[in-house]
Amino acid sequence: EFDVLVIGGGPAGSSAAIYSARKGLNTGIVADRFGGQVADTLAIENFISIKATEGPKLVAQLEEHVKEYDVDVMHNQRAAGLEHVNNQYEITLENGATLKAKSLVLATGARWREMNVPGEQEYRGHGVAYCPHCDGPLFKGKPVAVIGGGNSGIEAAIDLANIVEHVTVLEFADTLRADEVLIRKANSLSNITIIKNAQTTEVLGDGKKVTGLNYTDRVSGESKRLTLAGIFVQIGLIPNTEWLKGSSLELSQFGEILVDAKGATSLEGVYGAGDATNTPFKQIIIAMGSGATASLGAFDYLIRHSEQ
Ligand code: FAD
Known part of the structure; x- marks a missing residue:
């Protein structure tokens, strides 16, 4: 256990x-793919104190740091299910095995919703x-x-407008789903153009990096082309919490694990962290x-709740 x-x-x-092992607690990690997103x-320039690094390099360093401690890395x-049985938690794995624990930290992350058009995978990280x-x-x-005219898309456009030459927002529907205040702000910026009824059909590139995209005007049916250096896909971030849906853990309407300031979830002894929350x-x-x-948070819980 x-x-x-x-x-x-x-x-x-x-x-x-690492934090839990440093408290002398018997710690395990179950990871589908170590390192996650x-x-x-490719380039990471906002991990403070390291001016620039690359994803795979940071993953190797994360793993090395975890290995410094007595952590059982699986x-x-x-994980396929979570149950509370006899005062302890049971995690069922997809391979059928069960792991038992006094407390849990759920940190299964999230994934960006993709456009699923030709060129998207090829130029991922290259525009x-x-x-x-x-x-x-x-x-x-x-x-x-x-791509996307919801809150995250319009926020991204406003953010990018400060840095880039020009931002074109492509929204599939005939209206933007973003808050009015964001739409007003975006409309007030001269280097943002918003195109509605636009279905992106292809990411274009020169073999190395993005050069543009094709979209269909859903009203006229016409195919159009934009010349671009970058395409920001903002059509949703999906938390990896499908496996928790059968449990009694409380999730938001978007499937995110609800946590408080200590990382505590709706289940006592179960904590959440990162993009899944x-x-x-x-x-x-x-x-x-x-x-x-x-x-x-889990340490705090354990010192109050576990009898030796
Ligand atoms: P994740 O990194 O998503 O890790 C989740 C972990 O859970 C993985 O190990 C996964 O395999 C595992 N998992 C999922 N489901 C299960 C399951 N059922 N059972 C067992 N394990 C499971 N952030 C920055 O700060 N700077 C950047 O430059 C930056 N660039 C990015 C570029 C890209 C292309 C992407 C996709 C993201 C980027 N981010 C960046 C965001 C950053 O990567 C995430 O915020 C961060 O990785 C979230 O960490 P996490 O541990 O919560 O989740």
Whole structure:
């Protein structure tokens, strides 16, 4: 039986495991893919104190740091269910095995919703981007598009307008779903153009990087082309919490794990961290901070609740 079992091996889970092991707690990590989204990231320039690094390099360092401690890392394992049985938690894995723990840190992260059009995968990290806070400065003085006219899309456009030459927002529907105040702000900026009824059909590139995109005007049926250096896809971030839906853990309407300031969820002894939770900002440094918070929360819980 683990004192703390961490589900997820991204920055949030790694940080949670290190904090918990440093408290002398018997700690395990179950990770489908160690490193999580960081493994898919090229340049990282906002991980404070390290001026610039690359995703795979940071993942290797995370793993090395976790290995410094007595943490049982279970690679390539997916959690499929969570149950509370006889005062302890049971995590069922997809392979049928069951792990028992006094407390849990759930840090299964999230994934960006993709456009699923030709060229998107090929140019991912070479012009196709998902995080304006991360990659905005790479497109300084260049034309970019934002796909999606919801709050995150319009926020991204306003953010990028300060940095890039021009932002074209493409919205599939005939109205924007963003808050009125954001739409007003976007409309007031001279280097933002908003195109509605636009269905992106293809990402264009020169074999190395993005050069533009094709979209269909859904009213006229015409096919149109934009010349671009970057495309920010902002059509949703999906938390990896489908596996928790059968449990009694409280999730937001978007499927995010609801946590309080100590990382505590609706179940006693179960903590949440990182992109899988309702944290408003999704970044590596924030995920690591929340992993530390969750483990300190779990420690606090354990010293109050476990009899020796
Ligand atoms: P994740 O990194 O998503 O990790 C989740 C972990 O849980 C993984 O190990 C995964 O395999 C595992 N998992 C999921 N489901 C299960 C399951 N059922 N059972 C077991 N394990 C499971 N942020 C920055 O700060 N700077 C950047 O430059 C930056 N660039 C980015 C570029 C890209 C392309 C992407 C996609 C994201 C970027 N981000 C960046 C965001 C950053 O990567 C995330 O905020 C951060 O990784 C979140 O950490 P996390 O640990 O919460 O989740």
